[in-house]
Amino acid sequence: MTTLLQFVILGLCTGALYALSALGMVIVYRGSQVINFAHAAIGVAGAYGFYELHDVRHLPFFAAFVPAILLCAVLGVLVQFGIMRPLQNSSPLVQILGTLGVLAVIQGALALRYKQQTIAVTSSLPRDPVTLGGISVGADRLLILLVVVVVAVLLAWLYARTPFGRATSAVAEDRTSAAYLGYSPNAIAGANWAVGSMLAGTAAILLAPITGLQTNQLTLLLVPALAAAVVGRLRSFPITVGAGLLIGAVQAVLGRYANAVDWGSAVPFVLVLVVLLLRGSRIPGRGHVELRLPAVGTGRIRPVTVIVLAVLAIVVLQVLPVGWVDGAITTVATGVMILSVVVVTGYGGQVSLAQVVLGGIGAWVAGRLVAAMGLGFGPALVLGVLAALPVGIIVGLPALRTRGANLAVITLAFGVAVEALLFNSAPLTGGDVGTQVGFISLFGIKLDTIFNPRNYATFCVVAFAVCGLAVANLRRGKAGRRLLAVRANERAAAAAGVNTTAAKLYAFSVGAMIASLGGILLAFRDSSIVYYNIQAFHSVDVLGYAVFGGVGYVAGPLVGGILQPGGFGTNIGNLFSPAVQDYLPIIGGALLILTLLTQQNGVVHLEARRWGRWLDAAGSWLRRRRTRPVVLPDEDPSVPRVQPKTLRTEELSVTFGSTTVLNGLSMEVAPGQVVGLIGPNGAGKTTAIDAITGFVQPSAGRVLLGEDDLTRQPPRRRAEAGLARSFQQLELFEDMTLFENLLVVSESRSWSSYVKDLFWPGTPKLSPAAAAAVRMFGLSEDLHRKPTELSYGRRRLAAIARAIAAEPSVILLDEPAAGLSQHESAELEHLLRYLADERGMGVLLIEHDVDLVMASCDTVTAIVFGTEIVSGTPEEVRRDATLIEAYLGRPVGVDVEMEDR
Numbered sequence: 001m002t003t004l005l006q007f008v009i010l011g012l013c014t015g016a017l018y019a020l021s022a023l024g025m026v027i028v029y030r031g032s033q034v035i036n037f038a039h040a041a042i043g044v045a046g047a048y049g050f051y052e053l054h055d056v057r058h059l060p061f062f063a064a065f066v067p068a069i070l071l072c073a074v075l076g077v078l079v080q081f082g083i084m085r086p087l088q089n090s091s092p093l094v095q096i097l098g099t100l101g102v103l104a105v106i107q108g109a110l111a112l113r114y115k116q117q118t119i120a121v122t123s124s125l126p127r128d129p130v131t132l133g134g135i136s137v138g139a140d141r142l143l144i145l146l147v148v149v150v151v152a153v154l155l156a157w158l159y160a161r162t163p164f165g166r167a168t169s170a171v172a173e174d175r176t177s178a179a180y181l182g183y184s185p186n187a188i189a190g191a192n193w194a195v196g197s198m199l200a201g202t203a204a205i206l207l208a209p210i211t212g213l214q215t216n217q218l219t220l221l222l223v224p225a226l227a228a229a230v231v232g233r234l235r236s237f238p239i240t241v242g243a244g245l246l247i248g249a250v251q252a253v254l255g256r257y258a259n260a261v262d263w264g265s266a267v268p269f270v271l272v273l274v275v276l277l278l279r280g281s282r283i284p285g286r287g288h289v290e291l292r293l294p295a296v297g298t299g300r301i302r303p304v305t306v307i308v309l310a311v312l313a314i315v316v317l318q319v320l321p322v323g324w325v326d327g328a329i330t331t332v333a334t335g336v337m338i339l340s341v342v343v344v345t346g347y348g349g350q351v352s353l354a355q356v357v358l359g360g361i362g363a364w365v366a367g368r369l370v371a372a373m374g375l376g377f378g379p380a381l382v383l384g385v386l387a388a389l390p391v392g393i394i395v396g397l398p399a400l401r402t403r404g405a406n407l408a409v410i411t412l413a414f415g416v417a418v419e420a421l422l423f424n425s426a427p428l429t430g431g432d433v434g435t436q437v438g439f440i441s442l443f444g445i446k447l448d449t450i451f452n453p454r455n456y457a458t459f460c461v462v463a464f465a466v467c468g469l470a471v472a473n474l475r476r477g478k479a480g481r482r483l484l485a486v487r488a489n490e491r492a493a494a495a496a497g498v499n500t501t502a503a504k505l506y507a508f509s510v511g512a513m514i515a516s517l518g519g520i521l522l523a524f525r526d527s528s529i530v531y532y533n534i535q536a537f538h539s540v541d542v543l544g545y546a547v548f549g550g551v552g553y554v555a556g557p558l559v560g561g562i563l564q565p566g567g568f569g570t571n572i573g574n575l576f577s578p579a580v581q582d583y584l585p586i587i588g589g590a591l592l593i594l595t596l597l598t599q600q601n602g603v604v605h606l607e608a609r610r611w612g613r614w615l616d617a618a619g620s621w622l623r624r625r626r627t628r629p630v631v632l633p634d635e636d637p638s639v640p641r642v643q644p645k646t647l648r649t650e651e652l653s654v655t656f657g658s659t660t661v662l663n664g665l666s667m668e669v670a671p672g673q674v675v676g677l678i679g680p681n682g683a684g685k686t687t688a689i690d691a692i693t694g695f696v697q698p699s700a701g702r703v704l705l706g707e708d709d710l711t712r713q714p715p716r717r718r719a720e721a722g723l724a725r726s727f728q729q730l731e732l733f734e735d736m737t738l739f740e741n742l743l744v745v746s747e748s749r750s751w752s753s754y755v756k757d758l759f760w761p762g763t764p765k766l767s768p769a770a771a772a773a774v775r776m777f778g779l780s781e782d783l784h785r786k787p788t789e790l791s792y793g794r795r796r797l798a799a800i801a802r803a804i805a806a807e808p809s810v811i812l813l814d815e816p817a818a819g820l821s822q823h824e825s826a827e828l829e830h831l832l833r834y835l836a837d838e839r840g841m842g843v844l845l846i847e848h849d850v851d852l853v854m855a856s857c858d859t860v861t862a863i864v865f866g867t868e869i870v871s872g873t874p875e876e877v878r879r880d881a882t883l884i885e886a887y888l889g890r891p892v893g894v895d896v897e898m899e900d901r
């Protein structure tokens with residue numbers, strides 16, 4: 001028992017340092033809404049600075065400590081102003097990568113100077129043993145614990161009670177409003193980066209005497225600190241400290257009682273997994289802001305170009321010097337791994353920092369099958385690729401309830417755990433000696449890289465071509481459109497009936513299989529695979545390479561793969577100096593940062609545009625081919641009536657916290673009926689639509705469509721049952737053309753397309769209902785355009801057309817006339833009647849344009865503060881005094897016309 005307590009206390013001390021570093025992350029996040037993945041790197045840079053001054057130049061503790069943490073502050077401020085400020089409106093992916101670029105540069109710079117050696121650092125804190133209740137612990141550990149608790153209390157006070165803290169909270173709440181109040185968001189962000197970075201430095205300086213100073217110390221500090229900060233919601237100081245202490249204590253106990261395996265490395269992963277799964281939500285809330293990810297290509301294949309390039313590559317490989325063939329192998333094999341990022345992040349919009357580890361798992365399975373079971377390379381490769389599939393699904397599971405930076409944290413933590421438990425486990429991998437796979441061959445062709453590197457390089461090129469074609473096919477097929485819909489807007493995707501769960505898990509599983517193939521190709525370059533070399537943090541580089549090349553483009557990975565050490569980048573660098581190899585991590589990090597600042601869509605996007613311009617200049621016939629107009633199916637005069645179903649809400653109530661926003665709403669929308677739902681701002685109209693379509697759970701009441709009780713169904717099932725909705729903010733899929741937007745809602749939801757599309761995506765065609773919607777709104781000229789290329793009015797019409805294209809029994813329109821011209825509003829009125837009278841749809845219309853409501857609705861329900869105040873024909877409602885009073889805020893006579901709001 002005493003031993004257990006002793007380890008708990010020791011663990012608490014290490015945990016206190018995680019907590020200290022995590023507190024810094026929380027501060028940075030509060031000030032700038034950025035999760036800083038370079039946080040530990042900045043801290044470790046400070047620790048090296050401290051070491052130089054204190055241990056090498058023998059300055060007293062504080063004379064070394066103060067400049068060291070000031071160095072961290074300067075680094076933090078430079079990162080904020082030089083990189084994060086320009087990226088402040090970018091997607092979480094881009095912001096994460098910005099900090100990861102900084103991490104690569106700092107780590108690369110430290111590795112240049114200090115290599116991989118571990119430096120012993122002397123402690124300035126008193127280390128005499130202190131005995132507490134029979135347990136003896138070093139005084140330095142207790143002091144650290146005390147320091148962290150004091151810092152947490154001070155921070156809590158600073159951020160709750162001082163003007164600086166209030167200003168930071170105001171900026172965190174809303175940058176624009178804070179600026180109106182006179183706060184400078186940038187100055188506040190800079191100050192928080194400085195304070196947060198100083199805490200990172202303090203934590204690293206205090207940790208160095210315990211663990212020794214090493215550039216790889218980042219893992220030791222970064223992952224647990226990230227985990228603690230995420231558990232504290234990047235806001236709460238006490239919860240963050242508690243989580244850090246918990247991680248430290250559990251790790252210490254596991255290290256004592258289960259030390260055969262490094263279970264401690266898995267603690268941050270397990271903790272974050274449990275917390276995020278419990279806390280997350282399937283569909284993001286209404287306030288979720290979708291920031292655009294880098295651009296996605298069309299996936300269009302030019303077969304002649306592909307064949308010519310592949311043949312050319314294979315021919316060139318036969319004559320290249322051997323050093324360059326090795327470079328080609330590394331570049332192309334890494335390219336295969338990066339293709340997995342194109343699927344998961346480029347198409348699926350999910351940030352995964354586990355791709356290298358997934359590749360490593362595939363390589364491990366294949367390697368063991370060859371070495372231990374004597375299986376041939378071919379079958380081992382197939383089984384290795386298949387083995388990654390279930391692991392990919394496991395990695396993808398958290399993505400069902402969390403997204404963005406949180407997902408990046410959890411996938412990184414997963415990678416670190418697998419690295420420690422599998423790749424660093426000598427019994428499982430063969431340790432330093434590795435796994436002997438010998439000289440491999442396939443169908444009698446020798447593929448070893450010692451005597452037959454050109455064959456292996458050719459095999460890598462073929463593997464890339466096959467995967468690249470599959471990924472391009474995926475982009476053009478139904479499955480790809482589902483992924484892009486989820487990436488662009490999860491809420492709208494769910495409302496369109498897309499199974500977001502299936503789409504995400506599909507992206508992760510296909511990504512895992514491709515990553516696994518890449519991992520196998522990289523591992524089997526050697527006749528002895530040393531799994532120690534597979535590092536979880538390398539996924540960070542791979543994600544960076546992907547964005548550098550163009551994360552949405554199939555050709556991007558080949559450009560990104562050049563940066564991989566040992567690839568073409570090394571070959572090119574060696575032409576100038578062999579030392580370039582050492583600088584590659586720094587160059588890679590700097591290039592990534594530059595790409596993010598200047599061209600987030602990647603090199604290939606830039607080139608594609610350049611080529612596009614060239615094609616434009618080359619002749620109009622080529623231009624015609626590029627912007628081939630989408631052909632609508634012939635007009636079908638008999639667009640069928642929809643399946644008639646009546647929507648009923650029974651005593652529907654919604655409560656947020658203690659506030660009841662919707663209070664027992666009962667209404668009915670029958671087939672062929674247009675029903676208006678009106679009320680002043682904040683009355684609860686959108687909440688009613690959200691509750692009917694499954695985006696918020698009602699606290700009481702029922703939602704029925706025909707005979708089906710939909711009250712507990714997710715949005716997708718309600719869409720399948722026959723409900724479609726438009727959103728106030730339109731929520732179109734911005735990365736897709738209008739044609740693709742319409743396809744997402746109207747094409748069949750077959751599961752088979754998840755497999756078929758990889759090989760044969762087919763030619764997409766609009767359904768008669770979608771084509772009719774396009775004609776109705778005169779959108780045929782806009783079909784090949786993306787929503788951003790349309791005027792606001794046309795975007796609105798496009799959003800309504802998309803909802804109609806799903807052929808719903810009942811359509812719910814949330815302020816469809818907002819921003820429309822008078823002419824367009826008149827057309828909308830005509831359309832609403834057409835949908836009800838000719839197509840038999842039930843229409844629920846939320847609108848502030850009272851004239852439109854009165855002219856087009858059969859019945860109108862008015863709500864105020866979530867409660868129905870009147871319901872009846874437009875004429876009855878128009879003359880209701882209570883409603884007029886609610887709208888105008890004062891009692892009036894019945895003859896007063898309601899204002900057109």
Ligand SMILES: Nc1ncnc2c1ncn2[C@@H]1O[C@H](COP(=O)(O)OP(=O)(O)OP(=O)(O)O)[C@@H](O)[C@H]1O
Nearest residue numbers: 285286656661679680681682683684685686687688
């Ligand atoms: N997720 C939420 N958490 C807490 N309160 C919420 C949430 N969503 C909406 N509300 C509150 O519920 C009330 C009703 O909002 P709702 O958007 O449904 O009104 P509305 O009638 O559609 O208004 P408008 O006409 O301005 O769109 C508002 O006070 C709003 O602030």
